[in-house]
Amino acid sequence: MSNWILAALVIMGSLFIVKLVFVSSILSVFAITRGAMFHPSASIRVRTFLDGVPMAHDELLIDMGCGDGRVLSAAHKRYGVRAIGYEVNPVAYLLAKLRTMSKQGVAVRWKNFWKADVGEADVLFCYLFPDVMEKVARKLESELHQGARVVSGNFPLPGWRHFKVFYPASSLNNSPIYVYRFPESCDPALRTASSRQPPLH
Ligand SMILES: C[S@@+](CC[C@H](N)C(=O)[O-])C[C@H]1O[C@@H](n2cnc3c(N)ncnc32)[C@H](O)[C@@H]1O
Numbered sequence: 252m253s254n255w256i257l258a259a260l261v262i263m264g265s266l267f268i269v270k271l272v273f274v275s276s277i278l279s280v281f282a283i284t285r286g287a288m289f290h291p292s293a294s295i296r297v298r299t300f301l302d303g304v305p306m307a308h309d310e311l312l313i314d315m316g317c318g319d320g321r322v323l324s325a326a327h328k329r330y331g332v333r334a335i336g337y338e339v340n341p342v343a344y345l346l347a348k349l350r351t352m353s354k355q356g357v358a359v360r361w362k363n364f365w366k367a368d369v370g371e372a373d374v375l376f377c378y379l380f381p382d383v384m385e386k387v388a389r390k391l392e393s394e395l396h397q398g399a400r401v402v403s404g405n406f407p408l409p410g411w412r413h414f415k416v417f418y419p420a421s422s423l424n425n426s427p428i429y430v431y432r433f434p435e436s437c438d439p440a441l442r443t444a445s446s447r448q449p450p451l452h
Contacts, residue, residue: 320347378404
């Protein structure tokens with residue numbers, strides 16, 4: 252067998268193993284995450300969020316389902332904020348740990364966020380899945396403190412009215428990013444089967 256064929260087989264085998272580990276890590280936590288699988292926000296979406304939601308250096312950002320930690324890391328770099336990310340996918344958790352290990356004030360916890368109290372967040376970020384958004388809304392209503400901002404990538408919070416919405420300038424990644432203020436945005440009476448609510452002005 253020529254060296255070229257051997258090299259091609261090794262590369263293809265390695266890519267297959269990486270893919271297998273990635274898929275297995277998603278499947279291993281599917282019962283917890285349901286549809287909110289590991290799918291990192293594109294960098295333009297992270298930049299749009301940071302441009303649109305300024306933070307003070309002593310504020311705390313929490314990312315519920317932090318993936319590979321890119322949102323925590325970018326927010327810490329831009330604003331010097333403290334940041335906590337919760338993650339249960341083992342591959343995402345390891346990547347997030349690696350990405351943030353030299354960043355003081357940034358913590359990545361291997362924990363199911365449904366079992367965490369997020370009440371200290373000044374800015375709460377999430378990019379999850381429609382099936383869990385109503386439960387997220389109820390959790391935030393019972394835990395957040397007055398004045399907290401909530402940012403949700405792609406999917407709105409049922410029963411909440413956003414006060415800003417951003418569409419990143421990219422044809423591939425221009426799904427909405429909703430921004431809310433607690434408690435002004437929140438009106439559980441509005442919660443209906445449809446999760447789309449008119450904006451708060
Ligand atoms: C769509 S990804 C978003 C990752 C990151 N926030 C970003 O924007 O790049 C959603 C992440 O949430 C995690 N996740 C979903 N449900 C979770 C739960 N109950 N506890 C902790 N992490 C969860 C998934 O493993 C996945 O990595």
